[in-house]
Amino acid sequence: MQINNQSRDVFYVSDGTAITCETLGHVVLGQFPFIPNEKAFPFVETPDKVADVVKEIETSYQRNGVKPLVFFSIVLPDVRELLLKAPAFSYDVLASIVQRVKDDTQMEPQPKLQRSRSVGKDSDTYFDRIAAIEYTLAHDDGITLKGLEEADIILLGVSRSGKTPTSLYMAMQFGLRVVNYPFIAEDISLMRLLPEFEIHRHKLFGLTINPERLTEIRENRLSGSEYASTEQCKLELDTVEALFRREAIPYINTSSLSVEEITTRIMEKAGMKRRLF
């Protein structure tokens, strides 16, 4: 790793996956102008493992002459103490909030290793999540329209409007059973909903996208094709949006949104109960 005014070494250190540390670190660092050179150290649970991390921090400091930033979350006191001896600016992402919750609620925290998503104790949650992923895979891209009564939501949209990644994210993070169905040429020329969807109207949700963005995405896939042409994209989108409006199907424009944002907005608009895995 090199350093200059615009860059900084950043380490994420955790006794768990370090994914929470890293996610939080990204949001914090997003507010600063330097470019982070990042490295994650998961499962740092022993003095031996933390010694390796400390060594890397020392190397970084010696090389750059500037202390690296360390975002960490470590429950075991002796492991934590060792980490805090390293030459770094270190931020415990949990400790100050845990302390404040303790003071406010007058309850004693019981520190434990971060196994928040482990399957050991909560097998039902695990099976719910796996079942949601399997259901969603089986109902991706209109593969089948059987079993719609088990769906939590049915996403509709033209090819490349973001249905598949959104569906998988919804299943993975929120345990939702998602059907996604692409409008094909015939649906578009008839401008109608499939009869299979009639009794599940309340589950329907539309995705749309700007024609320019759709063209860009389709060009990336099939450059120069009619499928990717601005005219074709515009025709499909105009027709589908008219259908959404006529049938009173709620819909959102995915053009400048991440799958996290699309998912969150859909769940909010559809009034779905949120349960993060």
Add this chain to the structure above:
Amino acid sequence: MQINNQSRDVFYVSDGTAITCETLGHVVLGQFPFIPNEKAFPFVETPDKVADVVKEIETSYQRNGVKPLVFFSIVLPDVRELLLKAPAFSYDVLASIVQRVKDDTQMEPQPKLQRSRSVGKDSDTYFDRIAAIEYTLAHDDGITLKGLEEADIILLGVSRSGKTPTSLYMAMQFGLRVVNYPFIAEDISLMRLLPEFEIHRHKLFGLTINPERLTEIRENRLSGSEYASTEQCKLELDTVEALFRREAIPYINTSSLSVEEITTRIMEKAGMKRRLF
């Protein structure tokens, strides 16, 4: 929502998706003995929207006689001020760390709405992620073994050892292109690797699982079948583990791990560069 000694109303409030707030809140609350009644309020960016949240907080306080807990992240000062007037124990999940990074680095933070994963500025990242998801879907469950040269990793294991959820999580969160291949009866009786894998040996990674756990998972799917029987599970696992050892393929036991943990451990063991989306 009801409250008693064992439960507390908890709100996650953010001008973004609130997923970071909620993830952090889960880890913090995992250390306390009460049961959280949770509700998330994403995209709280205006005085109007925050007024609705404040109203819900007031209702909770009046109903329970105990202040609810609020984990929040809001950049706009006027919106934040309104939230802080509500009768709650409120925790800004970012502010204190941002302040300390500012002090330590002597750099000025530029607060911005949390669009960390938006596609606007970083279209390449978006396409990388989508491409990884598509590649992984196309190579799920041995559907095809074409294009292995593009794979970042190839997961091997018996049916129900956790390959599909792990593959999708790797693609979604880390942008990895993952192939997963289930050992079928013929592979197991011949106890050999497919010749297609030979030149990609360095990409192979095995998943295994305890026979009892595998039986439980398969019973959940096909109750009473030979497929789910302890003998069959044990036979398959013994054979496959022997193969992993003989061929020097690294492997892990997924029995008590979440997909996040399986993913993190594989990436660590395989020495893969980590880049969180």
